[in-house]
Amino acid sequence: MRGAFCWAILLPCATVATAAPRTLGFVITTWNIAAYETRFADECPLGLNPGYDELWWRGLSKPDRAKFTDNGLKSRLERYFVAIRRGPNGEDVCMNPTSVKDPPLMLVEGEKSYGMDLDGKDGVATGKSCPHQEFTGLDGTPGVDNQLYRLLGCVYGFRSYGQFEANENENRKSNGKGMTLIEVTGVDDVRNDPDVRVTIYRAVDQYTLDGSGRFLPYGSYRIDVADGKPRYSSTLRGKIVDGVLTTEPGDVNLPFYGNYTYMNRFLRDLRFRIKLADDAASAEGMAAGYLGVDQLMFYVGGLGPIQSSAPANCPSIHVAAYEVADGHPDPKTGRCTTLSSAYNFKAVAAFIVHGESQRYADGWFDRVRRFISDLRASN
Amino acid sequence: MHRGFASLLLSLSLLVLAACGGRAPKTSGAEPGARLLTEPQYRSIIADVFGLQITIGGTFDPLVRTNGLLTVGASLARVTPAGFEQFDRMARSIAAQVTDPAHRDYLIGCAPQDVARPDDRCAEQFLGRVGRFLFRRPLEREELATRVAEARRAAVELGGFYDGLAASLGGMLVSPSFLFVIDVVEPDPDARGSMRLDAYSKASRLSFFLWGTAPDEELLRAAAQGELHDRRGLERQAERLLAAPRMEAGLRAFFDDMMAFEDIARIEKDSIIYPAFSAAVASDAREQTLRTIMRVVLEENGDYRDIFTTRKTYVSGALGRIYHVPVDRPDGGWTPYEFPEHDPRAGIVTHVSFTALHSHAGRSSPTLRGRALRELLLCQKVPDPPGNVDFSKFNDPHSPARTARERLSVHALQPACAGCHKITDPVGLGMEHIDGAGQLRTAESGVAIDARGSLDGIEFADVGGIGPAMHDNPAAPACLVDRMYAYATARPTQRNERKYVKYLEREFARDDYRVPALLHKIAISDALYAVRPPVEPSPAFARNTP
Incomplete structure (x- = not known):
């Protein structure tokens, strides 16, 4: 009977050994910085960092506090646009993080972290990395590189009870931008396969949710296409062992949207470790690679008023980011330009739609361009 | 959908020629009657006469499904006071929309001299034109004069021409002449002592059968000129209707009725169990099955029985998530899809529109599915369960029985239940690989499902075997013929028509089970228009009637 149930590309079917390789599709539903947090923030022995508002407040005289806050009645959100412009010439310190000299960022000092060993070294400098302290994985794995966590782990807004991470996921859920598709091709056996390909795409269709807002598996998603080619299509080699898919490292363009910022997130030496559910209807895993400091600061600089409820301070983060950066030294300055990082994610099974139907998935500009092109051709 | 119509007509003509050898048994039909418009018919007529932009609010009284069809139930329906209130409300709303400033310029077709005063000329022009389509016949001179007088009186009382016109139009929309399709008979000049339907009644019967709506301008013209009493004239009109794109809507209306799809609007599922x-999904499921049927029987002019085995169908984004198949247009629209050979799903009986509709809110139901299959698609009657049936063992949440088969095996031990379950369950249990929402599954409550089943002596291993069993079951095409003829006449099939229906079944088989050929045969038949003279009341009845 099992043989009769190999109908779907997503379902395992061990009895059909000679079947053509199949394709697994997933849409990522949640994506978070892999941050190890203890109950009492022991990893941050000096406490959590002050945000932009606290630093602005500290710098004000008593009369100015009264003046700028309507005698203390203005909320953090209402005074954001004054507080953030505390540069010497009224600069927005998130857009111009070097315009002020703020207290140094308090970093994570704990020994444990989620993540992977990205450099294969013990944190010593190589041609490809800068000296840095490494973590021990929660399972005791040594040499875990996760400098993004070291940088942001003690920033309130980036912790699990801060708002940035939750808001990012909610943004993607509500408007469907920056949704990431994972396609695994060449799968002969979803439990064990020594050679598969993992390709990352961006979806143009919204999440499929049930009436309660929960993610539904088996939705169809068209990929983002420009000029007939996928806008995102980074591919990694991988293998599946006992239902766990791991990939070799490679440079990957990840579509990203969160906290009202859309960006192409370029992660270098990114690798995945994905645990597939037995029925392949869902998956969860970790991605780890190097994130450019410039990319991080582009995102942090655009956080805007959300910081009023999720404290962070851009200038302190900016300075510290370069201090803890551990990857891809600049050939001229020798200063590292990327941060080792790790992300936890969850996904549900999805159908990734390619082919002729992609004409519908073109963006608005593509459609207008095609319309004009057709019009010219017809004349 | 209609690229094959030219060749279809040609083949129809050939089929007609080929069929000339067999003589159709004579029928005497039924007494002339009156049938309440069904909801789809009402909506179609309003859309045809006034356009789709006129919205229809309110609810229609439910009809009693009779001989498997609501259309037949309409021949036995009466308008209740509450039902009339709904018709009146809908009529007022439609009339108000037709005469409002947004629509009046292009729907009324004339303008009054003074909007604050009555205008008999414009009222007569509008009511005469519209009334002919609504009543499916021209209005008598006195009848039209009465409607115009109503418009005049209301215009004076309400202070405006359009208000008066709306009042009169509203009156027409609650008139029995609109709400009921009335058989009008006249002496048959070709058979002394016999009656026949008058030309307009013939036009209505033909149009409601093939298009699911009232006659159009050309059919009314043909009726006015007596062409429908002439065989060639009738054939010409029937073939025109069959070749028109509108034919699809008419055929959809038939299958919608036959499949009892009106219940889909009321379907509810437990969102925890079936998120x-x-x-x-429910709405698209109905459309999916109708599209699938139309492709087989109309677009491809194929064998009707193939609807039970075809792997080709259409899926929407919502259905893709139930069937676990990809769709090209997740944001809307339909994607042609063909279930692969190794997929057990094939044919309309495996569609969500059947499996989910005939299930409970939180679980499948072999019994409901078996019953629906037998009653709707094989025209077999399954008795209702006895009033004192004990479901406690079946519904016991602590029962060790984990699958529907195990639960039913306990339940069906009750003698009062066993008889009917033997009719429904063997085929219904064969569909257990599809859950109550229409999704494939292999296990229930962690136990592998035994989905063996059987239908009238044909045994199969799982749901994949139901399609072929239905395809080869002689009751399936016979059922279609039975339903189609009853739908065409819109009344229960009479005893004197049984031989004719049997004849149609044979002809259907001879025509390789092509539905358009069957439609054509019925549309030009004498049987469709046959009427018996009404039975005179007995003298005793007449004496006692005030």
Whole structure:
């Protein structure tokens, strides 16, 4: 009977050994910085960092506090646009993080972290990395590189009870931008396969949710296409062992949207470790690679008023980011330009739609361009 | 959908020629009657006469499904006071929309001299034109004069021409001449002592059968000129209707009725158990099956029985999540899809529109599915369960029985239940690989499902075997013929028509089970228009009637 149930590309079917390789599709539903947090923030022995508002407040005289806050009645959100412009010439310190000299960022000092060993070294400098302290994985794995966590782990807004991470996921859920598709091709056996390909795409269709807002598996998603080619299509080699898919490292363009910022997130030496559910209807895993400091600061600089409820301070983060950066030294300055990082994610099974139907998935500009092109051709 | 119509007509003509050898048994039909418009017919007529932009609010009284069809139930329906209130409300709303400033310029077709005063000329022009389509016949001179007088009186009382016109139009829309399709008979000049339907009644019967709506301008013209009493004239009109794109809507209306799809609007599923099921799924499920049937029987002019085995269908984004198949247009629209050979799903009986509709809110139901299959698609009667049936063992949440088969095996031990379950369950249990929402599954409550089943002596291993069993079951095409003829006449089939229906079944088989050929045969038949003279009341009845 099992043989009769190999109908779907997503379902395992061990009895059909000679079947053509199949394709697994997933849409990522949640994506978070892999941050190890203890109950009492022991990893941050000096406490959590002050945000932009606290630093602005500290710098004000008593009369100015009264003046700028309507005698203390203005909320953090209402005074954001004054507080953030505390540069010497009224600069927005998130857009111009070097315009002020703020207290140094308090970093994570704990020994444990989620993540992977990205450099294969013990944190010593190589041609490809800068000296840095490494973590021990929660399972005791040594040499875990996760400098993004070291940088942001003690920033309130980036912790699990801060708002940035939750808001990012909610943004993607509500408007469907920056949704990431994972396609695994060449799968002969979803439990064990020594050679598969993992390709990352961006979806143009919204999440499929049930009436309660929960993610539904088996939705169809068209990929983002420009000029007939996928806008995102980074591919990694991988293998599946006992239902766990791991990939070799490679440079990957990840579509990203969160906290009202859309960006192409370029992660270098990114690798995945994905645990597939037995029925392949869902998956969860970790991605780890190097994130450019410039990319991080582009995102942090655009956080805007959300910081009023999720404290962070851009200038302190900016300075510290370069201090803890551990990857891809600049050939001229020798200063590292990327941060080792790790992300936890969850996904549900999805159908990734390619082919002729992609004409519908073109963006608005593509459609207008095609319309004009057709019009010219017809004349 | 209609690229094959030219060749279809040609083949129809050939089929007609080929069929000339067999003589159709004579029928005497039924007494002339009156049938309440069904909801789809009402909506179609309003859309045809006034356009789709006129919205129809309110609810229609439910009809009693009779001989498997609501259309037949309409021949036995009466308008209740509450039902009339709804018709009146709808009529007022439609009339108000037709005469409002947004629509009046292009729907009324004339303008009064003074909008604050009555205008008999414009009222007569509008009411005469519209009334002919609504009543499916020209209005008598006195009848039209009465409607115009109503418009005049209301215009004076309400202070405006359009208000008066709306009042009169509203009156027409609650008139029995609109709400009921009335058989009008006249002496048959070709058979002394016999009656026949008058030309307009013939036009209505033909149009409601093939298009599911009232006659159009050309059919009314043909009726006015007596062409429908002439065989060639009738054939010309029938073939025109069959070749028109509108034919698809008429055929959809028939299958919608036959499949009892009106219940889909009321379908509810437990969102915890079936999170992927939604109102969109239910609505799309109906459309999916109708599209699938139309492709087989109309677009491809194929064998009707193939609807039970075809792997080709259409899926929407919502259905894709239930069937676990990809769709090209997740944001709307339909994607042609063909279930692969190794997929057990094939044919309309495996569609969500059947499996989910005939299930409970939180679980499948072999009994409901078996019953629906037998009653709707094989025209077999399954008795209702006895009033004192004990479901406690079946519904016991602590029962060790984990699958429907195990639960039913306990339940069906009750002697009062066993008889009917023997009719429904063997085929219904064969569909257990599809859950109550229409999704494939292999296990229930962690136990592998035994989905063996049987239908009238044909045994199969799982749901994949139901399609072929239905395809080869002689009751399936016979059922279609039975339903189609009853739908055409819109009344229960009479005893004197049984031989004719048997004849149609044979002809259907001879025509390789092509539905358009069957439609054509019925549309030009004498049987469709045959009427018996009404039975005179007995003298005793007449004496006692005030």
